Amino acid sequence: MSRRNRLIMGSAIGLAAIAVAVDHTSHRLPEPVTATSEQDGDELAGSSEAPCGLTVSPCSLDESPCSLEMESPCSL
Amino acid sequence: MQTTATPVRSDKTVVLFTLLCVLALSLFLQAEFSTRQSLLFLIGLGLGITLLHAAFGFSGSWRAFIRSRRGAGTRSHILLLALTSLLFFPVLGKAFPEFAAVAALGPVSVSVLVGAFLFGTGMQLGGGCGSGTLYTVGGGHVRMLITLGFFVVGALIGTAHLNWWLTLPNLGRISLIDSMGWVPALVFQLTVLAVFYAVVVWLERRRHGDLKDLDSHVPRSGFSERLIIGPWPLWWGVVGLALLNLLTLLVAGHPWTITFAFGLWGAKIWTALGGDVSSWAFWSSGYQSRALGQSVLADTTSVMDFGIILGAVLAAALAGSFAPEHKWRRFDVTTAIIGGLLMGYGARLAFGCNIGGMVAGIVSGSLHGWLWLLAGFIGAAVGVRLRIVFKQDPPMGSKT
Numbered sequence: 001m002s003r004r005n006r007l008i009m010g011s012a013i014g015l016a017a018i019a020v021a022v023d024h025t026s027h028r029l030p031e032p033v034t035a036t037s038e039q040d041g042d043e044l045a046g047s048s049e050a051p052c053g054l055t056v057s058p059c060s061l062d063e064s065p066c067s068l069e070m071e072s073p074c075s076l
Numbered sequence: 077m078q079t080t081a082t083p084v085r086s087d088k089t090v091v092l093f094t095l096l097c098v099l100a101l102s103l104f105l106q107a108e109f110s111t112r113q114s115l116l117f118l119i120g121l122g123l124g125i126t127l128l129h130a131a132f133g134f135s136g137s138w139r140a141f142i143r144s145r146r147g148a149g150t151r152s153h154i155l156l157l158a159l160t161s162l163l164f165f166p167v168l169g170k171a172f173p174e175f176a177a178v179a180a181l182g183p184v185s186v187s188v189l190v191g192a193f194l195f196g197t198g199m200q201l202g203g204g205c206g207s208g209t210l211y212t213v214g215g216g217h218v219r220m221l222i223t224l225g226f227f228v229v230g231a232l233i234g235t236a237h238l239n240w241w242l243t244l245p246n247l248g249r250i251s252l253i254d255s256m257g258w259v260p261a262l263v264f265q266l267t268v269l270a271v272f273y274a275v276v277v278w279l280e281r282r283r284h285g286d287l288k289d290l291d292s293h294v295p296r297s298g299f300s301e302r303l304i305i306g307p308w309p310l311w312w313g314v315v316g317l318a319l320l321n322l323l324t325l326l327v328a329g330h331p332w333t334i335t336f337a338f339g340l341w342g343a344k345i346w347t348a349l350g351g352d353v354s355s356w357a358f359w360s361s362g363y364q365s366r367a368l369g370q371s372v373l374a375d376t377t378s379v380m381d382f383g384i385i386l387g388a389v390l391a392a393a394l395a396g397s398f399a400p401e402h403k404w405r406r407f408d409v410t411t412a413i414i415g416g417l418l419m420g421y422g423a424r425l426a427f428g429c430n431i432g433g434m435v436a437g438i439v440s441g442s443l444h445g446w447l448w449l450l451a452g453f454i455g456a457a458v459g460v461r462l463r464i465v466f467k468q469d470p471p472m473g474s475k476t
Contacts (some may be wrong), residue, residue, distance in 0.1 A: 005216055009398075020382075027371045
């Protein structure tokens with residue numbers, strides 16, 4: 001393995017981590033989810049904040065990140 | 077072909093650091109978002125480990141088949157499609173109504189045809205497909221960082237143009253499951269895949285007289301050592317990816333996808349640099365608009381992609397192969413840039429890469445997945461020839 005490549009990869013991953021942290025903190029945080037099994041089950045059944053989640057979904061036939069207002073292909 | 081195992085020195089520092097990152101991020105996702113988000117990150121981690129240990133890629137396998145008719149990789153892809161179809165069709169066909177999930181249905185359209193062709197060409201130049209780019213970046217291949225960077229740029233440009241492409245001829249979504257019912261559709265699909273498998277076997281046997289084994293990696297002394305350190309035989313990769321894709325379907329509610337996140341990352345970076353994508357049709361409504369307006373960690377495809385990269389880092393460190401030496405060739409940077417751009421742009425037009433467009437489409441019973449396969453393979457054949465032009469490969473028929 002290459003020392004220089006390890007340094008490059010480490011720097012890239014570190015930069016990406018910083019960028020994610022900056023992005024995360026620049027947005028309003030969602031309401032914390034209490035980790036009860038009942039709520040978790042609800043999320044599995046239909047999160048509203050997921051791509052292709054089941055209620056508000058790019059893969060549902062209403063909205064799609066792929067298809068705009070047209071019919072809804074869901075492959076992201 | 078079986079060869080003797082050589083001792084492996086795992087990179088303990090990287091292993092420990094990666095495990096700490098995984099633990100921290102999974103706990104953070106659970107605390108800030110949900111158990112579901114944390115689970116999807118861990119599924120991504122499993123996908124990254126599986127992809128790297130099994131060296132499960134599409135671009136290299138297709139290239140081997142196009143150049144020399146060696147079909148082990150291509151056969152493993154057909155087996156993956158067959159096994160995943162077996163798992164998906166009953167769920168998507170509502171045989172188990174308690175599992176609610178949506179299929180990856182795309183239009184049979186000019187945009188898919190052109191996008192998949194560009195993607196197929198790009199993945200040969202870039203050196204990896206959608207999943208391949210992520211896991212080779214995780215494996216520490218520096219050149220693939222360039223490919224990934226321009227993959228993101230291409231995906232962003234694709235979101236700017238997609239609206240126009242969608243105005244071109246389009247037959248709409250065609251679902252085998254909806255048209256035929258899931259049982260006849262599954263039988264039909266498995267029959268078609270069996271024919272494909274037979275053709276690949278026939279072509280390989282005709283050229284070489286034998287078949288390359290799907291279990292041709294270096295043997296290790298025991299199952300657990302092989303499981304942790306790798307390498308895995310291709311068929312382990314097939315089983316692992318099919319099961320993890322099913323888990324994704326059950327947890328996320330949709331099949332495994334990759335490249336929506338790349339466009340999102342590009343849009344966020346462009347916005348951070350002072351650009352404005354909110355007026356672009358793609359980003360102005362629906363899920364995309366919301367994804368742009370919230371943390372990247374709220375996006376399931378991004379979280380899974382992060383998991384894939386970290387999983388590959390972990391697997392490569394365990395195998396002692398993280399950040400290998402790379403002997404730079406003359407056109408390495410050029411091909412990485414062109415390949416990344418073509419893949420990013422093509423994936424957006426084609427409603428996903430080889431995973432989100434082709435695999436997810438086919439195992440969802442969507443005809444656009446088959447169109448993707450056809451156009452992507454033709455594009456790959458062009459890409460294989462362009463690799464020769466760019467001195468990435470020797471001319472066809474050369475032994476070296």
